[in-house]
Amino acid sequence: MTEVAVVGFAQSPVGVRDDSTTSGVEMLVPIFGQVYAQTGLTRRDIGFWCSGSSDYLAGRAFSFVQAVDAIGAVPPIMESHVEMDGAWALYEAWVKILTGEADIALAYGFGKASGAELRKVLALQLDPYLLAPLWPDSVSVAALQARLGIEAGRWTEKDMAQVAARSRAAAVANPSAQVAGEVSIEDLLARPYVADPLRAHDCAPVGDGAAVVILASAERARELCDRPAWITWFGHRAESAALGARDLVTLAPLGPPDGPPPDVAELHAPFTHQEIILREALGIGGTTDVNPSGGALVANPMFAAGLARLGCAAQAIMTGRADSALGHATSGPLLQQNLVCTMEAQ
Amino acid sequence: MEIAFDYTRSLGPVLGQFMTGLRDQRILGARAADGRVHAPPFEYDPVTASPPGELLEVGPGGTVVSWTWLPEPLDGQPLNDQAALNDPAALNDLAAQPRPFGWALIRLDGADTAMLHAVDPGPAGPAGMRTGMRVWPRWAAHRVGSIRDIACFAPDEPTPEAPAPAAGDTVSDNTAPDHAAPVTMTITPVRLRYLHTASPAESAYLRGLAEGRLLGQRCPACGQVYIPSRGTCPADGVPTDAEVELPDTGTITTFSVVNVGYPGQQVTPPYVAAAILLDGADIAFQHLILGCDPADVHMGMRVRAVWRPREQWTRHADTISHFTPSGEPDAPYESYGRHI
Amino acid sequence: MTRQPVSGGGYAESSPRAAAGGGYGGILRSSPQAKAAVLGVGQTRHRSKRADVSIAGLCREAVDRALADAGLTMSDIDAVVVGKAPDLFEGVMMPELYLADALGAVGKPLLRVHTAGSVGGATGIVTANLVQAGVHRRVLAVAFEKQSESNAMWALSIAQPFSTDVVAGAGG
Numbered sequence: 001m002t003e004v005a006v007v008g009f010a011q012s013p014v015g016v017r018d019d020s021t022t023s024g025v026e027m028l029v030p031i032f033g034q035v036y037a038q039t040g041l042t043r044r045d046i047g048f049w050c051s052g053s054s055d056y057l058a059g060r061a062f063s064f065v066q067a068v069d070a071i072g073a074v075p076p077i078m079e080s081h082v083e084m085d086g087a088w089a090l091y092e093a094w095v096k097i098l099t100g101e102a103d104i105a106l107a108y109g110f111g112k113a114s115g116a117e118l119r120k121v122l123a124l125q126l127d128p129y130l131l132a133p134l135w136p137d138s139v140s141v142a143a144l145q146a147r148l149g150i151e152a153g154r155w156t157e158k159d160m161a162q163v164a165a166r167s168r169a170a171a172v173a174n175p176s177a178q179v180a181g182e183v184s185i186e187d188l189l190a191r192p193y194v195a196d197p198l199r200a201h202d203c204a205p206v207g208d209g210a211a212v213v214i215l216a217s218a219e220r221a222r223e224l225c226d227r228p229a230w231i232t233w234f235g236h237r238a239e240s241a242a243l244g245a246r247d248l249v250t251l252a253p254l255g256p257p258d259g260p261p262p263d264v265a266e267l268h269a270p271f272t273h274q275e276i277i278l279r280e281a282l283g284i285g286g287t288t289d290v291n292p293s294g295g296a297l298v299a300n301p302m303f304a305a306g307l308a309r310l311g312c313a314a315q316a317i318m319t320g321r322a323d324s325a326l327g328h329a330t331s332g333p334l335l336q337q338n339l340v341c342t343m344e345a346q
Numbered sequence: 347m348e349i350a351f352d353y354t355r356s357l358g359p360v361l362g363q364f365m366t367g368l369r370d371q372r373i374l375g376a377r378a379a380d381g382r383v384h385a386p387p388f389e390y391d392p393v394t395a396s397p398p399g400e401l402l403e404v405g406p407g408g409t410v411v412s413w414t415w416l417p418e419p420l421d422g423q424p425l426n427d428q429a430a431l432n433d434p435a436a437l438n439d440l441a442a443q444p445r446p447f448g449w450a451l452i453r454l455d456g457a458d459t460a461m462l463h464a465v466d467p468g469p470a471g472p473a474g475m476r477t478g479m480r481v482w483p484r485w486a487a488h489r490v491g492s493i494r495d496i497a498c499f500a501p502d503e504p505t506p507e508a509p510a511p512a513a514g515d516t517v518s519d520n521t522a523p524d525h526a527a528p529v530t531m532t533i534t535p536v537r538l539r540y541l542h543t544a545s546p547a548e549s550a551y552l553r554g555l556a557e558g559r560l561l562g563q564r565c566p567a568c569g570q571v572y573i574p575s576r577g578t579c580p581a582d583g584v585p586t587d588a589e590v591e592l593p594d595t596g597t598i599t600t601f602s603v604v605n606v607g608y609p610g611q612q613v614t615p616p617y618v619a620a621a622i623l624l625d626g627a628d629i630a631f632q633h634l635i636l637g638c639d640p641a642d643v644h645m646g647m648r649v650r651a652v653w654r655p656r657e658q659w660t661r662h663a664d665t666i667s668h669f670t671p672s673g674e675p676d677a678p679y680e681s682y683g684r685h686i
Numbered sequence: 687m688t689r690q691p692v693s694g695g696g697y698a699e700s701s702p703r704a705a706a707g708g709g710y711g712g713i714l715r716s717s718p719q720a721k722a723a724v725l726g727v728g729q730t731r732h733r734s735k736r737a738d739v740s741i742a743g744l745c746r747e748a749v750d751r752a753l754a755d756a757g758l759t760m761s762d763i764d765a766v767v768v769g770k771a772p773d774l775f776e777g778v779m780m781p782e783l784y785l786a787d788a789l790g791a792v793g794k795p796l797l798r799v800h801t802a803g804s805v806g807g808a809t810g811i812v813t814a815n816l817v818q819a820g821v822h823r824r825v826l827a828v829a830f831e832k833q834s835e836s837n838a839m840w841a842l843s844i845a846q847p848f849s850t851d852v853v854a855g856a857g858g
Contacts, residue, residue, distance in 0.1 A: 054773075054779070055772050055773055055774060055800075056773050056774070056779040056780075060844065060846070061774050061802075061842055061844070061855075062771075062772060062842075064800075065802060079801075080801055080808055080811075080812065081799070081800055081801050081802075082797065082798050082799065082800065083770075083773065083780055083798050083800040084780065084797075084798050088797060088798070091797070092812060092815075095812075095815050095816055095819045095821055096815060096819075098819035098820065098821065099815050099819045101815070121779065124778060124779035125778075125780050126784070127784050128741065128776070128781075128784060129740065132777075132778070235795065236795050236797075237793060237794065237795060237796075238782075238783075238786045238792060238793070238794060238795070238796040239786070239793075240786060240787050240792045241783055241784050241785075241786050241787055242787060252793075331780070331783070333783070336783055337783070
């Protein structure tokens, strides 16, 4: 009998938001309202809050503190924060419920990438002595990984374009997507490289957004949601930071070691070739609907996109479109850290 | 908005050796427990987490195992570091035309892992980049013990007659103050630009200031008035939008005399930073107190705003230059004690 | 003139009675919450400048002492939690990523805690919760700062556009 379920999820429309500050408050208030409406909860019912965001993205130390305005922290709340994608905030919230210290938790993530020099900022994730001083931008580093796979015969530029085209087509049905539409492979492949072999469509768009997920214990979940998404497996793993020493095209197996493939998988792949790597590591084959939301390639709010993948996977169950789902999130350069959460209906 | 700092990094024993090697035009690697040679060296083995034994020399040549081409480089990247260029003419050239280059993973001779660095293929441009090409380090003219002592890699093979030169300099570099002492520190400048946006609530406050008005917002749930508003009531988490105009007088709830200097400071110490509760507001904000001896500032002191001349009013908080004692009797503690 | 302490510290926590369920996920817990106990602690000497170590080296000094105190090796550790307040102090974004190898976290779960000035305590809470929830048996918690890489007061007092920043930052 599993013990924790997702009972609510909302995400903001993703795009360049001129009307919001780096604190993220303006993006959070409406989506908090949505999950409260979904579940019938108020802020006072939430036993634990946890957020994911980045000071470096915001250009300010402790930038996440201002976002607490969106919560309403009087009376005082139990709250924590990860300087990682909100998916890890959800993980911390899951652990909190397992301890019994809370029975309802809310995890949120937000990021305003449009205000930062994103490609440059992300270079600061790299080794501070050997790499960061060169400012290897995030797209160039991903291009090096993409080329390794092409030359090893693992994927082609056409395979990559297919991931992009499929994602954009799926995104037509996703009101939160920043990029959507039908586009042909030939059309995509005719476009210029931004960093050979990556083209613009191979890279996630830069935008601003936020996501929120509510978790509940077994005792509370059924009163809050008709069809909770019960968490059956939740884990994460880090790889070596040494990009020149690590195998960049193959990840050791991720996720639960056995069981049938999920009906739906939402994978946090900011680059097309990375979806291919993840599918293999997760053992996801043809029967699973991958990224029906369009995934990160159509909307990639930094520090919320991974949480949004988990939320979209849960939503597929909560809306009855699927009986089982897998959500994945990544952190760091070139899929250095990966988190997987599997869920099912009961 | 720019965040800029020259970080001073201590290297420790392994990286200290590596950077000393770079200064001296040698590239060092480390042998892992599984026998693989890592270049650059690891500080801690990825498998055993142990530090390496003795470092060994690798390269200087290597083979490209993957590459990409960057047609639109970013400032600060190799071959495009405006701050590092001393020659004004070169700086002008760079401003006019950033210099595209290639990134590559390079396996140095004798190493089993790859090093990520820049490659300048020369006049061939991107057509000159390919997996398997042989490259050698092009050393910076002035080396200090940094990964940037290698300016980039290039396909120019050094010959006995012409060993790999430093860019525009001879092999023996006497510009380092003491080139025999080991390198223990490295300096890494970090410069990032941000586009800061004022939220709708903050914008309303700033527009008010430009008109000589102090505008706060009221929470519909608890009725508290916030200035400057951040758009949401921090106690209730609901949007505040009812505009409330406030007078420019208030009470000091608490204060600090700043005596310490730090980089980026906007006001020269000593100065008084105070939390000021405007009449009618429920939250204090920070501002400068001038016009009295800092020793006279106290909690409960009544103050009024000193505005800049009208023609200097802008959408910026310093439209109010500072607050100054108003001369009124102190406010009773009960009137502000809840807002400290 | 203020001193800016540079510190590194590490704590290891473990529970010999944690609920079964090795690996790093998929815990089905049906027993009451497990208890968590501290098995060992280690700290560096706190100095305003440590010029003799890299950031990884600073952390390892504390980690190695904690492991020795606990009588454990890195292979005994199931997961690592890194507590670290603003990245701006050291100029490394999400330093747990760069530190994965140094902390023995390759192939393991690695979590980062950043709750501003309360990060030390919050790191302890998160680490204890992982054991109490039965998710891991032995977790290494590492909290560090190497403020001498930059200037902490600068990092906490960066002027924001449109505002008069008169405050000299000091924690949060």
